[in-house]
Amino acid sequence: MKKLTKTSRNNFLTYGFVILSYVVLQAITAGGHMSSMLKGQLVPICAYVVMAISLNLTVGILGELSLGHAGFMSVGAFMGTTTAIALKNVIASPTLRLVCALIVGAIFAGIIGFLVGIPVLRLNGDYLAIVTLAFGEIIKSIFNNLYLGLDEHGFHLSLLDNKLHMEPEGKLIIGGPMGIGGIQKISTFTVGFALIMVCLIVIFNLVNSRAGRAIMAIRDNRIAAESVGIPVTTYKMMAFVTSAAMAGAAGALFAMNFSTFVANKFDFNTSILVLVFVVLGGLGNMFGSIIAAAALTILPEALRQFASYRMLVYAIVLILVMLIRNNPTIRSFFERFRLSKKGGAEE
């Protein structure tokens, strides 16, 4: 009983922190004290936070290393933005249109997540990691060669070349390597905040449910879990698809904060970046993911004073933080503050 209350206390602390940050940031913005640089980063930070907590579901809770998470973000970004463009004359309210786009992005990413999950979840360890990497690259490659247009007859799709046979007034939406351009920037910080809250609620409730305990049992010992009758594949798939859908919503949110984006944005490096957030924040630790995603998104911008040494300093900071976080002395120092033993999320 004590453990449960502690978990829910931690969860409420996380909710509280997110809400408090939102209120404080909104107050600063309203007061006009927010720099353009920080203001421009609010939505991307929200998107990266969602990416981080969704990947943490796969890596931290389910215990499978995924190196292709940006692929789901890509699916969400392309599908969500297409939806928003197609609905331009149907739904007047930009916020409502954004919400529709996020939902469509999440659904498509979830479907792709399911399809990818069928082969991926049969594998283990590094082999699973490389297959997710492969899927990420395949998704990138396909979007780089995909052309999608819209005219009065509906959507026209073409792979490899943009011979879409559209009516003259038809509009090209996805232009292969050009990605999507001329996007109306409808993403807002408030929707981003709402998305983080929704994802947190979903994850926390999933983790504390019967399904969540089953998922963690699979992570800790698959064979033991299987032997007590837990349907391993079903639960693995449940976590994986949820994670993919959230990444899709994050992708849609991210895409509609810029006037243009291309498929190459969502490459292996972006997947790795999100993985860095997760590992730095702590596996299974949602609060840590949020902090790490926000801090590491701002860090390269805060380092602009180093001019050309900026990315070098970033690399050094990254290495040092990893070393310090895993230093046994510092660890045992904090160990003393630990009241009760947490689950095996550590390893």
Add this chain to the structure above:
Amino acid sequence: MKKALSLMLALVMVLALAACGGSSTDAGSSTPAETTTPAATESSTPAPAGAQVFKLGGTGPLTGGAAIYGQACANAAQIAVEEINAAGGNIQFELNYQDDAHDAEKAVNAYNTLKDWGMQISLGSVTSTPCVATSAETFSDRIFALTPSASSVAVIDGKDNQFQMCFTDPNQGSASAQYIADKGLATKVAVIWKNDDVYSKGIYDTFMAAAPGLGLEVVSDTTFQDGNDTNFSVQIADAQSKGAELVFLPMYYTPASLIFAQAKAAGYAPIWFGVDGMDGILTLEGFDTSLAEGVMLLTPFNADSDDQRTQNFVAKYQEKFGDIPNQFAADAYDCVYAYAQALEAANATADMSAEQLCDLMIGQFTSMNFDGLTGDGMSWDASGAVTKSPKGMVIQNGAYVGLD
């Protein structure tokens, strides 16, 4: 709790590092990669009384795979600003180039940093995809932007205050097809292009659209991508087996240098035809220039030109940064001088807001003529596209020779 605490500790360390590192920044300003810090520009040339100092900002890839283009622009713009400031005219500049790592998201961040700094006029972004993103911002913030090298149409499309110093991509594609047909260089043509790159794709599209009407038959059409840009044996063999007499290469010179070497090894020697991205191939360190013998390209800039201004610029660039400038650098250099001319003509003062300057600049740029390193008598139409004549060049004995 432990994790949260250790995380906090890590964050504190990050901030401490960022804070204590600040003072040591200027120590390394001798590296070529260093961007001009505003302080450095100002202190080297004290502005004469009555001079107007304008805050000029730009973003470009100073790190990452495209760093060569961003650094060329930042370096050349710095040279131009130093020259203008040293000449002591009425118009003086303070330059701030920020890194965007060839990424739209980071470009918007960099742009916002510049906005916080108080940028009045902008050099846009160096590469196309980031520039499409920043141009949307400069358009809505009413800051005038003149990009040196972002050649995609989407950069200026529908935005009245976005101007380009380089040709737009479609322009280059159709001009290349026209040139090949007019000179009767070939009828069977192969194209090798980079299908995840906006620049390459833009030129490819218009080239393909123009070719059939001009009697050019595209017999081979192959591509490559990032991470897949080292082995061109399939593309070369395809062009060779289909009897292409000319191979059109809408790409930058780095992959092109590999194509030339591999084609030579395969015993294939067609006419090579490049675009402005090919410029720079002769200055590639260690490159066997005989491989590029006979390569034709349309380029607005020629570092070997005997034009006095070009020679001065090339000498200064080499002395300061150790490399020979490419056309990106020349375009950025021209941008700063075009600004100086326009601001002078408009009697602009430094206390004007970005918005006021924006209106003045739109008026000036659509009416003025500008002579720069990349062309004489350049003019701009209201769309923001530049009109200048590309020079057809051919490489002979390791140097450019005008084709006409």
Add this chain to the structure above:
Amino acid sequence: MSFLDSLISGISLGSVYAIIALGYTMVYGIAKMLNFAHGDVIMVGAYICFFAVTRFNLPPLVGILVAVLLCTVLGITIEKLAYAPLRSAPSLAVLITAIGVSYFLQNAALLLWSPNPKVFPNFFILHGADGAEQTGLELGSLRISYVTLVTIVVCVVIMLVLTFFINNGKLGKAMRAVSEDKDAARLMGINVNTTISVTFAIGSGLAAIAGVLYMSAYPTLVPTTGSMPGIKAFTAAVFGGIGSIPGAFLGGLLLGVIEIFAKAYISTQLSDAVVFAVLIVVLLVKPSGLLGKVVREKV
């Protein structure tokens, strides 16, 4: 492009992947970590050799030796500073640190050597009787470059030497012990730290050789040169069964051949997608790679 031409092209591309994958798989096999900085050590090795040969006018062989030596030192330094303190940390922490090291090397190279590409000299040119330069063997209409031949020979030699080294001798035995079970190895009096350091030293030395051969085949050298072959070699290593040395060789060659065939017979635009799709299919049929050890889970 004829079938045989494609095959030879594929082998020459694959031989480069193979030699990079050897270093990858060796470090993974012993230290059980994915060294994402391996590709960047390759880049550093290539730069060192380039400068040794072009600036200091050293003979190519000496240049390669200098590169191997300096890369070995670099590998040991990285290992001591960045990886050794994380010996007891979860493996993902080491992975992230390796990514940090990779960023560091790339950006340091950018500052030191500027982003302007350098063209690597081709060491593998023979001068014929008439003084003409020959870069490859002509067999009728087929052509195979000396670089490819040398790369394959070097690959095979390295493979044999590594296999011999690991299977025989005290240090090799220690390596195998460490890879089986670190704690048990420590109890047996094996110095785990030294063993892993030696592994990194060898891996980095191999990276320098791989860098020189890679650059001889595809001579454009930039600070980001290492990132592409890094990913491809990682893929090749997994393809062949990560940790298996002959597997890395086989995986690299197959990856190159598949890539060229995909370009020649399917589409140059989608070749990467095809390569990765084949990889997925192979892993589904053989979940631990072509030559990987099947580890039975003990219950």
